[in-house]
Amino acid sequence: MNFLPVILWSDALVFLLLAVIVAVAVHVRERPHLRLPWQRVARSSVAMVSMLVLSCFLVIGLLDTLHYRVALPQTDAGEKVYSPEVLSVFDKLVEPLRAHTEKTYSAPFALHLYAKESLEDAQSHVVRDYPRLRYGGAHLADVSQRTADVAKRAAAGTFAGALVGLLLAWSLRRHLKQRAVQVTLVALAALCGALVNLATVYHVLGTDKVGQDVLYLSLKSIRTGLVIGTLTTLVTLPLALFLGVAAGYFRGWVDDVIQYVYTVLSSIPSVLLIAAAVLIMQVTIDTHPEWFETSAARADLRLVALCLILGLTSWTGLCRLLRGETLKLREMEYIQAAQAFGVSSMRILSRHIMPNVMHIILIALVMDFSALVLAEAVLSYVGVGVDPSMISFGTMINAARLEMGREPVVWWALASAFVFMLVLVLAANLFADAVRDAFDPRMNRTEGAA
């Protein structure tokens, strides 16, 4: 075996989350009354279109979660030595994007660098000019052919992609009935086709300060965003669920204590709290370099710790919501019937109350997701977010901010981070809206009557 699978902390947690989701899906599948709202989601074309877009992000994120280290050719006393660089399956798939690094900035589809350098021309004169890029459009002998070449490649890629998309849409026509979904599928496939065809030879979104392809950075940022958005909920959920339901059900001093805790917690400015916690964590990590084999492991732990800190500061909203709902539920007659049988409190909580607040949890989680992705960007921008070596929307924006004053302006890094984040959050929000509507009994009254 010439590679070593690496499971970072965040990978393990993502796999755990995935397992939980699969288990829940299996559970829901068997129960018609739980399946019903999801069937409603499946019927809504907005939900399905946003789900399709989201799933593209998810696939990229998941591929980027499968990490490994490549074996180096040399051996150390018969033992294999692995490269200190941790790669992911996604890195391997987009190898050209990762490997094609230029010297510094270059605009999208550019053939030349963004900064002038001293060059020797054919007559060995030293001239100040924009040098050709090492990879971007290197196959073109003549600079003037660029527009035609881009158009040709884009057309070919779009055509091939659309063809694959149509084939997919046709083979899945039983499951994806809505026209809008089929159109989106074809459009996405065409876009991917064009991108793949162009990105191998051009820097479609330009390069950044150290010459890395911006498209690659944007794609890598997706995983960071998704991990923050989902793993944080792993921390929030048990806290909010247990404390909220317990406060609502037991009332009395339990309620008082929990209420005081979350009231105090939510009155501390959250950025301040997060910044303090992140700085403490950073110092701890920096003083213990021996804990980490690779720099990726260190950056990853910092990401997980950030999730933890975000989680610990953001459970109060959901907790309050669940407490309110439980206050309502505990007066329901089926709870009183259970009390009359002498059923234990823990059993009432787990069998009667929790299943009946699940829809709120689901809606809150989907809604929180986009807020967390945005929070990461803000925190990284402030400098208390993820490790600077980790690619994320926040670090991209932070790096791009310094170049906004240049003339002509370096706009592409910021723009692509903006567009990717917008699409991700918009898709998540639209999906959350559709989920909320599907679970809202008031919106589905007429259906019940029909």
Add this chain to the structure above:
Amino acid sequence: MKKLLKVDGLLTRLQGGAPIVDGVSFDIAGGETFALLGESGCGKSMTALSLMRLLPDGVVHAGGEARLGEVALFGLPEREMRDVRGGRMAMIFQEPGLSLNPVMTVGAQIAEVLALHKGMREEAALSRCVGLLAQVGIPDAARRVQEYPFQMSGGMKQRVMIAMALAGEPELLIADEPTTALDVTIQAQVLQLLRETQEKSGMAMLLITHDLGVVAENAHRVGVMYAGQIVEQATRERLFAAPLHPYTQKLFAALPDARRSGQPLSAIPGSVPPLGSSVQGCRFAPRCDRAWALCHTQSPAWKVVDGQGVRCHLYAGSESRVPGTDSPSPPSPLPQAGEGNTVPGTLRSTLLQVEDLKVHFPIRKGILQRVVGQVKAVDAVSLSIPQGRTLALVGESGCGKTTLGKALLGLHPPTAGSVCVEGEPRGGDDRRRGSMQMVFQDPYASLNPKMRVAEILEEGMAALHIGDDSAARQAQIDGLLDKVGLARDSKWRYPHEFSGGQRQRIAIARALAVSPGLLICDEPTSALDVSVQAQILNLLKSLQEEMGLGYLFITHNLAVVEYLAHEVCVMYLGRIVERGPTAEVMRAPKHPYTQALLSAVPRIDGAGREYVRLQGELPSPADPPAGCHFAPRCPQVMPVCARRFPPMTSAGSTSHDVCCHLYPVVPN
């Protein structure tokens, strides 16, 4: 008489779906009350909303005509329709608490209507508001006009709603279940107000109700609705004398009352088909015991028999079938419930003995949460129930009857007094929990929607360690489902798949799962339709005969009491004011409150009873009146009543007791 409203073939359907109101035609003359009678889900309210053109989203008007005077309602543009709404026809709704805006004074809400339809503003509007409030019988109207809805009681709010409806001086008033949310004594007040208003103003009224008693006392003509169609239409006298349609006949037969107390009620099997389901043939055929092949294939046509319209194949052909031939035979004079059983009451062992039970809730105020008062929800109540007997606990809402039931179960800790079950004091011991169980009011709220029937039934058994293992319990569950008349395979289904009546059967099975001796039934049928109520009452009765259960039956429905109970206790503001055998209390009530309560119930044989009208409403149990609690509302109040609470004295027979100064203690 000139017809004011003419509705012809009104058709309302779900968007792209089945009809909800299917070809409804009727007319109303000025000064006349037309009642739409039917069970829930029959399309009564949808008919009214169609006429107002206020249909909810997803429901559309799909055909038919309606004329108010000369105006075709469905041809009007929305702008002109707005003048008709509230101006020429007004509507009052079921829930007075929800139909008033809580952040506006009632005066402002009425003034809104006046400004819109009468062009009145400021001074003129204010004085008109006061006038309207006085007209609907609100005392001290000049002050009340500045009050907010939360400062008023339910009856008051409904009066305000009526005042608001009258503000536009409508020609037609649509009253959608105007008294369903109110207590009987308040209901009597509101209905009388409606009748008086109609006499004065000569407006037409469309009264929507499910209560046969309300129809009998208020309507001039009646349309009986079933599954979106009017199946019978006649004058009130004719309908009550000789109902033609099998559904109407069944509806009458399903009403519980004293004369039927020995025999099972003739319940209509099944339940009303869900709104918007399409059925071939007669809508009622699946539940009709006189249906034949034709009924299932062909929808019957509207047929007028001697001015009485009916939609039934029985009357389609010749007139030879005499209407009402097999209407339920007049019940034979059966032994009264109290004496009906051969076992004398004294030989029965006492199942439940309650002595001086008090449940007080402290009122806390201030930062230190000091107790500043007590809500005396249940105040020194004593009662006993022998095995296999039914004790009914009657009273208006807020009198503490539900609290009493829950305190017996241990859901509220009692403040004082003792509860003995089967001779042993009730404590925290789990084993004793099984001896007493409760059936709740709302079958939709009393079953956890996320649990299957088998899980619901097993929960109590598991908690009380009944049955050795799951398999043994499952066998028991099968038996329980048989007992309450549900199919065995229904145990793997979820509650939402069942209708209201079936859910109540599940709730009963859940209570029976731990084999209790006593069932506390808290208004078990008040959320159900009349025809389904009869099924549940029959079930309760047969279970009592079969298993010797004792029932504590908490209700406000006096007809059910007469039918089911052996003994009755009347509660007022946390205390029992009268108790005795059902027949005696119902026939000859002693306490003025019981008399008022009984007289307020609308009856289908309406004539020949006099109202004892009660003033005002139930006072707050946090601050009960001094002396006899009923004194401020009592028509026969004496000076002594305000001074001290009367002791329980015997009235007439040995077991009939009453708490009233009218019946002084007789020295033995």
